[in-house]
Amino acid sequence: xxxxxRGRRHRHGRRPLHGRDGEDPEPGKTVLIPDLRAxxxxxxxxxxxxxxxxxxxxxxxxxxxxxxxxxEVKAESDICCTSGNAVAVVESLGVDKVIFLPDQYLGRWVAxxxxxxxxxxxxxxxxxxxFTGEQLRGYRADHPGIRIIAHPECPPDVLAxxxxxxxxxxxxxxxxxxRPPRVVMVTECSMSDNVAAEVRDVEFIRPCNLCPHMKRIxxxxxxxxxxxxxxxxxxxxxxxxxxxxxxxxxxxxxxVIVDDFIQAPAVVVGGGxxxxxxxxxxxxxxxxxxxxxxxxxxxxxxxxxxxxIGPRRFPAxxxxxxxxxxxxxxxxxxxxxxxxxxxxxITWLGDLGTAFDLGADGTPLLGREAGHGxxxxxxxxxxRTGAAVMRALRAATLRSAGYPPTRGFRAAGSHHDRSARxxxxxxxxxxxxxxxxxxxxxARDRRHRRLLRRLDQSGDxxxxxxxxRRALRRAPG
Amino acid sequence: xxxxxxxxxxFHPTALAVGGDPLPLLxxxxxxxxxxxxxxxxxxxxxxxxxxxxxxPRDVVARSVAARRLAGREVLLDVTVIPELEARFxxxxxxxxxxxxxxxxxxxxxxxxxxxxxxGIATDASGATSLPxxxxxxxxxxxxxxxxxxxxxxxxxxxxxxxxRIARAIGETKLPxxxxxxxxxxxxxxxxxxxxxxxxxxQLVARASVRCAPAxx
Numbered sequence: 262x263x264x265x266x267r268g269r270r271h272r273h274g275r276r277p278l279h280g281r282d283g284e285d286p287e288p289g290k291t292v293l294i295p296d297l298r299a300x301x302x303x304x305x306x307x308x309x310x311x312x313x314x315x316x317x318x319x320x321x322x323x324x325x326x327x328x329x330x331x332x333e334v335k336a337e338s339d340i341c342c343t344s345g346n347a348v349a350v351v352e353s354l355g356v357d358k359v360i361f362l363p364d365q366y367l368g369r370w371v372a373x374x375x376x377x378x379x380x381x382x383x384x385x386x387x388x389x390x391x392f393t394g395e396q397l398r399g400y401r402a403d404h405p406g407i408r409i410i411a412h413p414e415c416p417p418d419v420l421a422x423x424x425x426x427x428x429x430x431x432x433x434x435x436x437x438x439x440r441p442p443r444v445v446m447v448t449e450c451s452m453s454d455n456v457a458a459e460v461r462d463v464e465f466i467r468p469c470n471l472c473p474h475m476k477r478i479x480x481x482x483x484x485x486x487x488x489x490x491x492x493x494x495x496x497x498x499x500x501x502x503x504x505x506x507x508x509x510x511x512x513x514x515x516x517v518i519v520d521d522f523i524q525a526p527a528v529v530v531g532g533g534x535x536x537x538x539x540x541x542x543x544x545x546x547x548x549x550x551x552x553x554x555x556x557x558x559x560x561x562x563x564x565x566x567x568x569x570i571g572p573r574r575f576p577a578x579x580x581x582x583x584x585x586x587x588x589x590x591x592x593x594x595x596x597x598x599x600x601x602x603x604x605x606x607i608t609w610l611g612d613l614g615t616a617f618d619l620g621a622d623g624t625p626l627l628g629r630e631a632g633h634g635x636x637x638x639x640x641x642x643x644x645r646t647g648a649a650v651m652r653a654l655r656a657a658t659l660r661s662a663g664y665p666p667t668r669g670f671r672a673a674g675s676h677h678d679r680s681a682r683x684x685x686x687x688x689x690x691x692x693x694x695x696x697x698x699x700x701x702x703x704a705r706d707r708r709h710r711r712l713l714r715r716l717d718q719s720g721d722x723x724x725x726x727x728x729x730r731r732a733l734r735r736a737p738g
Numbered sequence: 739x740x741x742x743x744x745x746x747x748x749f750h751p752t753a754l755a756v757g758g759d760p761l762p763l764l765x766x767x768x769x770x771x772x773x774x775x776x777x778x779x780x781x782x783x784x785x786x787x788x789x790x791x792x793x794x795p796r797d798v799v800a801r802s803v804a805a806r807r808l809a810g811r812e813v814l815l816d817v818t819v820i821p822e823l824e825a826r827f828x829x830x831x832x833x834x835x836x837x838x839x840x841x842x843x844x845x846x847x848x849x850x851x852x853x854x855x856x857x858g859i860a861t862d863a864s865g866a867t868s869l870p871x872x873x874x875x876x877x878x879x880x881x882x883x884x885x886x887x888x889x890x891x892x893x894x895x896x897x898x899x900x901x902x903r904i905a906r907a908i909g910e911t912k913l914p915x916x917x918x919x920x921x922x923x924x925x926x927x928x929x930x931x932x933x934x935x936x937x938x939x940x941q942l943v944a945r946a947s948v949r950c951a952p953a954x955x
Contacts, residue, residue: 537901538900539900543905587887591882595863599881599896631794638767
């Protein structure tokens with residue numbers, strides 16, 4: 262049996278599940294939490310679904326997660342770190358870009374130490390976030406020659422003021438090695454108590470902020486917890502399964518992760534233009550893709566989309582070119598059918614939000630390519646048409662999806678589906694379960710759209726360190 | 739399952755000849771915008787081969803490029819003549835720069851590269867294959883649109899058009915309900931698949947399908 266004796270250890274259980282319908286966080290060990298209200302601002306800032314969406318957005322980039330997260334988030338991550346080993350963990354990956362979750366300040370600090378590019382999440386510790394650089398400059402003015410040590414969860418202006426930045430253990434060894442007479446220690450109160458207890462003959466000034474969550478864990482609470490063996494922390498079976506699947510993926514290189522058993526009238530295999538065009542036109546389906554949705558060859562297309570559009574553009578001439586180039590081996594009916602449908606499909610793509618290259622009159626610019634007798638190639642983003650089209654299709658697919666995907670997910674909510682839903686809603690009256698589920702799904706869709714927008718718009722989301730931070734850290738006072 | 743046109747493989751005429759797999763492709767729109775192909779003596783060779791010169795069908799261009807490369811000669815794509823090159827072809831410029839070549843300063847060495855498979859799973863006009871309940875669309879399918887050689891910029895179009903048609907066909911199709919129970923990760927006795935066995939199974943299925951395919955087209 263293991264009982265966590267400090268609040269910090271409890272942070273990983275965001276919503277501890279008690280009862281018997283789950284798995285032990287550590288197989289064979291009982292984990293208790295004395296107070297169910299004890300949470301963590303960092304852990305609450307992110308969910309497993311958020312991590313899956315980030316993976317979608319940055320395929321192939323490893324996910325490093327700070328220990329202060331829920332078991333669900335950890336299950337979706339590649340590797341977990343503490344503030345003490347974060348630098349070593351990131352360096353051990355040997356890559357130049359990682360997704361670091363969820364503490365943006367710790368992430369920036371690790372980036373400044375390693376030179377690895379960080380994709381950050383806007384999470385922060387409510388305790389460390391309250392410290393300011395100005396506060397520390399006040400200490401320097403009041404106590405000349407004082408040294409400042411800070412925890413990496415603090416904001417950048419605080420870290421810039423500090424003589425040393427490190428975890429609790431790092432602070433202890435720094436103070437022991439340097440033996441400064443007086444030190445300002447910028448971290449949570451209980452953490453600074455631990456450091457002060459280790460190093461006796463140094464005077465500590467502690468502008469500490471109390472963590473209200475940690476303070477819920479009291480000695481009396483621990484005694485009660487042991488007496489009654491409550492509240493036992495269990496990991497939900499679904500999370501344990503995701504974790505197992507991830508481990509399997511790590512071992513084998515590739516695996517399809519299916520969160521739960523899904524039933525659907527159709528399964529679409531493939532996340533390229535054909536797969537997404539099919540999925541978006543179906544009323545309800547499951548889309549399975551090898552790799553990220555929209556990844557693959559379609560995205561690499563450098564040409565455009567051939568379509569006879571506008572006045573004096575004839576699908577028949579497009580069909581004739583197709584057949585001539587195809588060495589007269591084409592199916593004539595198919596050539597007529599596809600070239601005839603081209604214009605309406607371009608309109609469809611435009612309605613989905615594809616940014617076609619337009620002329621001054623607002624109609625698509627038409628290019629000409631080998632084998633075409635006329636100008637009839639539509640482009641989006643110049644020679645990156647495939648990428649632009651797939652971006653629009655991917656966003657539309659995610660918008661219509663019932664939940665954010667990993668590699669297998671349900672696409673629903675195309676125009677067919679929306680009207681079907683409206684019909685269903687009209688049939689039912691009052692707040693039926695179906696209607697509630699519908700409202701919940703809409704709310705979730707809105708949330709994901711917001712998140713996607715934020716990811717797409719904020720260029721500074723992928724953050725690269727300023728080079729001079731290391732020099733700042735070395736400068737004494 | 740019926741397959742068709744498996745012998746038709748399309749080659750891209752202008753991959754940047756810098757090695758690597760896959761080779762970076764220089765879009766054919768460069769030639770549409772005025773870029774010309776030069777041999778190692780600096781002469782345009784396409785006008786002598788086809789009336790459309792550089793805008794000849796891609797198989798003609800690819801064969802001409804391949805013939806010169808096989809003869810041990812270099813082929814160059816001169817893009818310096820294109821006005822506003824950087825703005826119109828950011829992708830191609832990035833590819834050239836990544837290989838250490840300034841596309842505005844000198845012509846780019848090019849070679850041919852395997853690009854698109856015209857053949858695949860044979861389908862009808864609704865995208866249906868010979869296996870009931872399976873539809874195919876995109877490069878995997880052989881709808882009959884491309885014949886022996888795909889026209890540039892027709893592949894994305896094909897995916898868009900057939901995707902929609904298949905979705906409509908699925909909605910109109912009534913299939914018998916599957917018999918027997920499905921095995922899911924939650925089922926009793928389910929264990930993760932063994933990759934080695936999946937490979938063997940795939941080979942078995944591929945052999946079986948090829949053998950069953952009658953040559954109809």
